[in-house]
Amino acid sequence: MKSFKLLVAVIFLFVLTVHSQDSLVLRKIYDEALVNGKSYENLKYLCKQIGPRLSGSPQAQKSVEWTKSLMESYGFDKVFLQECMVPHWVRGEKEVGKIINGKTSIDVPICALGMSPATPKGGITAQVIEVKSLNELEILGEAAIKGKIVFFNRPFDPRFIETGKAYGAAGDQRFAGPAVAAKLGAVGVIVRSLTESLDDYPHTGTTQFPEGSRKIPAAAISTNGANQLSALLKLKKSPTVQFYFKQNCKTLPDAKSYNVVGEITGSESPNEFITVGGHLDSWDLAEGAHDDGTGIVQSLEVLRIYKAMGMKPKHSIRAVMFMNEENGGRGGDKYAELALKNKEQHIAAIESDGGGFTPRGFTFQDVSTETINNINSNWKELLTPYLADRLSKGGSGSDIAPLAVFKEAVLIGYRVDSQRYFDIHHTPNDVFENVNKRELELGAAAMTALVYLIDQHGIK
Structure with a gap:
């Protein structure tokens, strides 16, 4: 029994010594x-x-x-x-984005998503369809989406303590949204910037189109711009609210x-x-x-x-x-x-x-x-x-x-x-x-x- 206790004491002393040495090195x-x-x-x-x-x-x-x-x-x-x-x-010349509300044109900050194609030289103007998820987009289907600009407007969920989880939960609309919209006949995509902050800075980031699939221009819009566009869409709910954007990016x-x-x-x-x-x-x-x-x-x-x-x-x-x-x-x-x-x-x-x-x-x-x-x-x-x-x-x-x-x-x-x-x-x-x-x-x-x-x- 004494030898066992001695062994335990020696092991404890060894562990304590190693721990002390580690502590000194970390300091x-x-x-x-x-x-x-x-x-x-x-x-x-x-x-x-x-x-x-x-x-x-x-x-x-x-x-x-x-x-x-x-x-x-x-x-x-x-x-x-x-x-x-x-x-x-490469991004090319700075992007231009405008909300077209009847005869009124409102400039909003946008930036092309990485790997997006350019718009035609004159840009794209089209009616906007606002959605909060890829699932909602697919439920609407081609009849509602063809020829339109899809506006993904799902904000960060503020309930996540770790903001990376909020980013992950909102991110599919940027990573995969444009490819899904393209498949349904959309002519372009605008994505709410992936941040909880309300500001005038659009957030870029990559989007992905499957090999051989149709590609359409896709851009991020600032959170303030997204809120402004969403408010007008809710107010008008008619084709009079359109979006115009122009971007000049290309893949070499x-x-x-x-x-x-x-x-x-x-x-x-x-x-x-x-x-x-x-x-x-x-x-x-x-x-x-x-x-x-x-x-x-x-x-x-x-x-x-x-x-x-x-x-x-x-x-x-x-x-x-x-x-x-x-x-x-x-x-x-x-x-x-x-x-x-x-x-x-x-x-x-x-x-x-x-x-x-x-x-x-x-x-x-x-x-x-x-x-x-x-x-x-x-x-x-x-x-x-x-x-x-x-x-x-x-x-x-x-x-x-x-x-x-x-x-x-x-x-x-x-x-x-x-x-x-x-x-x-x-x-x-x-x-x-x-x-x-x-x-x-x-x-x-x-x-x-x-x-x-x-x-x-x-x-x-």
Whole structure:
């Protein structure tokens, strides 16, 4: 009995010692990020010197060259490019939108949805049919829709605490709505911007048309514009209320681009990888600061902190600047394809693509209840002093999603306070000035802390 109690005491002391060591390392990680962090200055360069980085654009190529050079200057063990062909869609001349109410014309802010075709040179004018869902549209059918402009006007559901869920619930009208409307004979589509905020900024974002299907021009309208159009439609309920819009976008042949990968090679298991990443491309309306410049510079910072602190990971750690998340996802697919081809083993991947706001924690995709309980039991207390301790089941990110082919890989989403994100997302407001330095660097530290814990102790 005495020997058993002694064994229990030794085990308890060992666990306590390891926990104490982890706590000290996490404190040093946060000190490095908050005192010597480079995330903010790197983000400023990305936003102000390079700017919008839509796939296939010269700015996207410039961002590839810059991030590769930056990684090399930090002295990472490996820095390399992964070639991938990406869509090359261009917006062209600024869009025009007008509500036509009898003899009155009211200008409203619109922007073309990514991958939409242009209107005819003179634009489109047609009667408007307002719907709240794809199901409502299909019930109306071709007889009611043919020759009309479909106006999708489903707002965010304010009851969701996590705004990403509201975005997901409203998003199908933008992702899939234009294709459904085209099938029913519509001549164009206007979609309410995906935000709860009431303002005059239209929110772009991609829409998808199945291969070989009919394509029609599709644009986002600002929430104030959507409310104005809806009010007039309810008031008149007649063909006298029409909508006019003109856009000049086009899709060019696919362009060559790259993922940019930096690596610190593991000392014990060099062929087992922990990936951190975000997407290097952005929409063309602004600087892509929160979406996803912050994720890019935070992922870079994880490896920089390791180097600055002289830490040698057991497993190889990669920072990946994924290309083409916004309108194709080709970079994420290519990364997983090459990982399989090279017979790599991926044990975890973390994506930062929710903005550079205050850290809240992490969500773990497709893990068991036992695993999430163990994660909380082992790590919640360590992360609590840094307010990054919400560790729960949930999604990860679209760029790392293809890594699900690795059965042992745990896919993780970095989560922040999301309340302001969709006020900025995909708008001209997504600029460097709207990122808070301290929030950004706290996020980089939180990601580094989790990478360290995974590297030292594993997850499953």
